[in-house]
Amino acid sequence: xxxxxxxxxxxxxxxxxxxxxxxxxxxxxxxxxxxxxxxxxxxxxxxxxxxxxxxxxxxxxxxxxxxxxxxxxxxxxxxxxxxxxxxxxxxxxxxxxxxxxxxxxxxxxxxxxxxxxxxxxxxxxxxxxxxxxxxxxxxxxxxxxxxxxxxxxxxxxxxxxxxxxxxxxxxxxxxxxxxxxxxxxxxxxxxxxxxxxxxxxxxxxxxxxxxxxxxxxxxxxxxxxxxxxxxxxxxxxxxxxxxxxxxxxxxxxxxxxxxxxxxxxxxxxxxxxxxxxxxxxxxxxxxxxxxxxxxxxxxxxxxxxxxxxxxxxxxxx
Numbered sequence: 001x002x003x004x005x006x007x008x009x010x011x012x013x014x015x016x017x018x019x020x021x022x023x024x025x026x027x028x029x030x031x032x033x034x035x036x037x038x039x040x041x042x043x044x045x046x047x048x049x050x051x052x053x054x055x056x057x058x059x060x061x062x063x064x065x066x067x068x069x070x071x072x073x074x075x076x077x078x079x080x081x082x083x084x085x086x087x088x089x090x091x092x093x094x095x096x097x098x099x100x101x102x103x104x105x106x107x108x109x110x111x112x113x114x115x116x117x118x119x120x121x122x123x124x125x126x127x128x129x130x131x132x133x134x135x136x137x138x139x140x141x142x143x144x145x146x147x148x149x150x151x152x153x154x155x156x157x158x159x160x161x162x163x164x165x166x167x168x169x170x171x172x173x174x175x176x177x178x179x180x181x182x183x184x185x186x187x188x189x190x191x192x193x194x195x196x197x198x199x200x201x202x203x204x205x206x207x208x209x210x211x212x213x214x215x216x217x218x219x220x221x222x223x224x225x226x227x228x229x230x231x232x233x234x235x236x237x238x239x240x241x242x243x244x245x246x247x248x249x250x251x252x253x254x255x256x257x258x259x260x261x262x263x264x265x266x267x268x269x270x271x272x273x274x275x276x277x278x279x280x281x282x283x284x285x286x287x288x289x290x291x292x293x294x295x296x297x298x299x300x301x302x303x304x305x306x307x308x309x310x311x312x313x314x315x316x317x
Contacts, residue, residue, distance in 0.1 A: 040066025043183025072123035203248035267308025
């Protein structure tokens with residue numbers, strides 16, 4: 001009997017550990033983790049290109065800064081919204097897309113607030129320690145972006161609870177925009193390339209945000225959040241996405257012409273097609289389900305952009 005109890009206890013412990021690991025994966029959106037280093041290193045590769053320089057050591061460190069820095073932001077998002085997330089009514093759309101085990105781990109109780117804070121602080125500490133190894137004054141630039149990014153994430157989550165206009169969206173997504181710039185400034189200097197990066201990524205960040213808001217419409221209504229969709233309806237959000245898509249394609253084309261080469265051209269054209277297809281589907285279907293179907297197309301467009309820029313930079317170096 002004692003032996004059976006011991007076996008049962010060991011089995012229960014294994015189940016608890018497994019469930020805890022699943023909760024941590026959902027908390028960090030671990031299946032998307034590879035994207036953050038790629039995005040950060042895209043900026044760095046442009047800096048290497050401009051300086052005619054390359055370092056595997058620096059590339060590895062910057063990749064880790066991107067990984068830990070962005071993962072900290074994912075956890076911070078859940079910490080700030082931990083009480084609102086209890087009001088979710090739609091668990092079938094956006095939640096499974098971002099969280100493979102389909103749960104928000106803090107409201108479910110599988111990850112405590114203190115645990116989440118500890119994980120956030122560990123990621124921040126690791127990022128900060130790695131940033132300290134960057135050359136000066138680049139390290140100061142990145143510390144500044146770090147503080148700004150986390151501050152803007154908090155602002156975005158709180159401001160959209162009571163706004164009458166989409167201020168949270170217009171300001172809040174500058175954190176994603178500056179993520180690419182921060183990668184560049186890990187080694188690069190303040191110059192015109194930074195302006196092109198901002199003009200390139202900011203409209204994409206806004207169209208991506210609009211797509212997310214369409215998919216999560218029912219949850220945002222339940223939480224009384226003032227997103228683009230709840231403020232202006234699905235049609236209004238579709239125009240938001242379309243408008244920023246047009247601006248993005250124009251600014252991305254200018255970025256391509258003035259900063260990049262032939263290799264990047266093909267990747268950019270593929271991304272333009274994906275964005276065009278996504279907009280067409282949304283304008284025809286006009287549903288949250290359509291938003292969920294096209295969200296991977298928007299994400300794929302960004303990944304292809306990044307890989308194109310990296311390959312283009314490698315050839316120049």
